[in-house]
Amino acid sequence: MKTILVPTDFSSHATNAVMYAASLAGLLNAKVILFHSYHVPVAISEYSVILMAEPAIDQNTLDELQLLEKRVKEIAGNIPVETIIREDLLLDGIRAVVKEKEVDLLVLGTLGAKGLEEVLIGSHSAYILENVDCPVLIIPACASQKKLEKIIYATDFQFNDFRYINQLIDLARPSQAQIIITHISTHKKQDEELMAWFKEIAEPNIAYPFISFKSFTGDQVLDELCHAIKFLEADMVCMATARRSFFEKILHGSLTKKMAYHCEVPLLAFHLEESKKLYPV
Structure with missing residues (x-):
């Protein structure tokens, strides 16, 4: 990750994302x-298109x-x-800069004390997260710039997992952060078998010494993910997921309320073009 893009409107949460x-x-x-x-x-009337304001570049913006x-x-x-x-419109501008500057990572700040609830539903950040092509790192308003020590990579055994785990290693290596590959299942026996299988095929494909594997079982996958974040004292949680399926899970699983409790934990999203699992789960 050699180029990081951070949009800002100079608000406190955007500035926090810049510092992170x-x-x-x-x-x-x-x-x-x-x-x-x-x-x-602009205002469009029957007769003309009228600019409602002068361009908003002023000395204060440049100073900020x-x-x-x-x-x-x-x-x-x-x-x-x-x-x-x-x-430009915010999303259009971001997408243009991502392409022009070959951005490797987009960093966005959340709004207010509700943390990821504001990111994931009904906000600019949610729309941007779904519509850009590079990885997106969401920084909750209350997140601090502390050293990365533990990172959860939540997997449902996607074909491209190793690609994204190796990208995550680039982020983790400078601080020698531990990457905990985590899977959540509603079936304990199946969960254990799948994680053992995934570990066996993962280890030859991952050149990083600080990797561990941890499975969790629970009736509600999203509840259990929040438990894993708290139990493992993670500093960041990462997911590789198809855009639409990700938002369907959020809406159906009330992830916003559950993740809001962990508002200090940034969320890194890698985008899958399509969901293609290594193993039918």
């Missing part, structure tokens, strides 16, 4: 791109970006920092 991204960039020796977009609203750039360098050291201001 700066910490990662310092560990990874990665470039940070600070992105601010603005949109000039300059201050953020300075703070990023204070945290991350001598890394490249680029600032981009663009008149």
